[in-house]
Amino acid sequence: MMQQKPIILNKKDYVVIQQAVSTEVCDLLADYANFKAAIKPNIKKDGLKNVHREYGDPLMELLLGKLTPLIEEATGLALWPTLAFYYTYKNGNELTKHKDRSSCQIVAGLCIGADEAFKKEHGTWPLILDVEGKSESIALGYGDILVFKGHETVHWREVFKGAWFVSAIFAYVDKNGPFAFQKFDQRQSLGKPHVGMFHWLYGSFKGLLKQRFYNKRKKAAYDEIGHL
Numbered sequence: 001m002m003q004q005k006p007i008i009l010n011k012k013d014y015v016v017i018q019q020a021v022s023t024e025v026c027d028l029l030a031d032y033a034n035f036k037a038a039i040k041p042n043i044k045k046d047g048l049k050n051v052h053r054e055y056g057d058p059l060m061e062l063l064l065g066k067l068t069p070l071i072e073e074a075t076g077l078a079l080w081p082t083l084a085f086y087y088t089y090k091n092g093n094e095l096t097k098h099k100d101r102s103s104c105q106i107v108a109g110l111c112i113g114a115d116e117a118f119k120k121e122h123g124t125w126p127l128i129l130d131v132e133g134k135s136e137s138i139a140l141g142y143g144d145i146l147v148f149k150g151h152e153t154v155h156w157r158e159v160f161k162g163a164w165f166v167s168a169i170f171a172y173v174d175k176n177g178p179f180a181f182q183k184f185d186q187r188q189s190l191g192k193p194h195v196g197m198f199h200w201l202y203g204s205f206k207g208l209l210k211q212r213f214y215n216k217r218k219k220a221a222y223d224e225i226g227h228l
C-alpha cells in the first residue's frame with residue numbers, strides 16, 4: 001500500500017502524513033471512484049450538492065481498517081475506526097463550511113487524484129481548516145493524508161476549477177474518549193450499511209448519557225476515596 005515509509009509532520013492543530021498511500025493504489029482508487037460515480041451516481045441536495053459520494057464502500061472501509069495503526073501512530077491515541085466516505089468532485093463543486101458528526105472525532109483525509117490538466121495548472125486542491133479563528137489552507141500531495149479533529153474544527157474547500165478530483169475520509173474515535181461508543185459508526189462491523197439517522201441519533205444520545213453517568217460515578221468514587 002505504501003511505496004516508502006510515510007513521513008509524519010506534527011503541526012499544532014493537525015498532522016500531515018506524506019506518502020501514506022502509494023501512487024499505484026491512489027491511481028486505482030481514483031479510477032474506481034470515477035467508475036462508480038459514472039455507473040451509479042449518488043448525489044444529494046445538501047452541503048455537498050452535485051458531488052458523488054459513498055458511505056461505507058467495502059474497498060474504502062478495508063483501507064480504513066488498514067490505516068488504523070498509522071493514524072494511531074500519528075495521533076498517539078488508541079483508536080476505533082468508525083467510517084469511510086469517498087467523494088468524486090467535478091468542476092464547480094465546493095465543500096461548504098461545516099463540522100463533522102461525533103463519529104468523525106479524528107478525520108484522516110486522503111488526497112487521491114485529479115485530472116492531469118488540473119494537476120499541471122493548480123497542483124492540488126487544498127482543504128481549509130479554521131484554526132483558532134484563522135483560515136489555514138492545507139495543500140496535500142496525492143497519497144498524503146491530513147489528520148484533524150473533524151468534530152471540533154470547521155473545514156471547507158473553495159470552488160473546484162478542474163475536471164475531477166477524488167478524495168476520501170477515514171474517520172476514527174479515541175477508544176478512551178467521550179465518543180468511543182461510535183465504534184464502527186454504531187454498525188456491527190465495518191463495511192455494513194449505515195444504521196439510519198434515527199438509530200444513529202438515538203445511539204448517540206444513549207452513548208453520551210451513559211458516558212455522563214459513568215463520569216459522575218467515577219467522580220463520586222474519587223470524592224469518597226478522597227475523604228478517607
Ligand SMILES: [Fe+2]
Pocket residue numbers: 098099100150155
Ligand atoms: Fe467534513
